Amino acid sequence: MTETVKFDSLSPTRKSLVRLMQETGFGRLEGLVIRAGEPALDPPPRIIRTLKLGGDNRPRPEVAKRNFILKAQVVELFQCMDKMQNGVIAVIEVKHGLPFKMEIEENAA
DSSP, X not given: OOOOOBGGGSOHHHHHHXXXXXXXXXXXXXXXXXXXXXXXXXXOOEEEEOOOTTSOOOOOGGGGOSOOBXXXXXXXXXXXXXXXXXXXXXXXXXXXXXXXXXXXXXXXX
């Protein structure tokens, strides 16, 4: 079972990443550097936004909320970052403002 984690409990950089995904809605983030398990947003990842023509392309409703319980996908993303510690997430695919899948860069052992 996934632990209950609230937005307010996150570090400032993790909060920024959650907001970035919420504002993106649909698309992907490319080249997100991870340092000591935290997203390094300087330089920022590249954002490729997918727009549905004639559709609702607004950010997630949680963007307007100050605090909320994180969805399981977000918690799992941060668990992966904690395990990774240092590296690059080549791509995070975002659907409905949530991480859907990711590709990570690794060196062969």
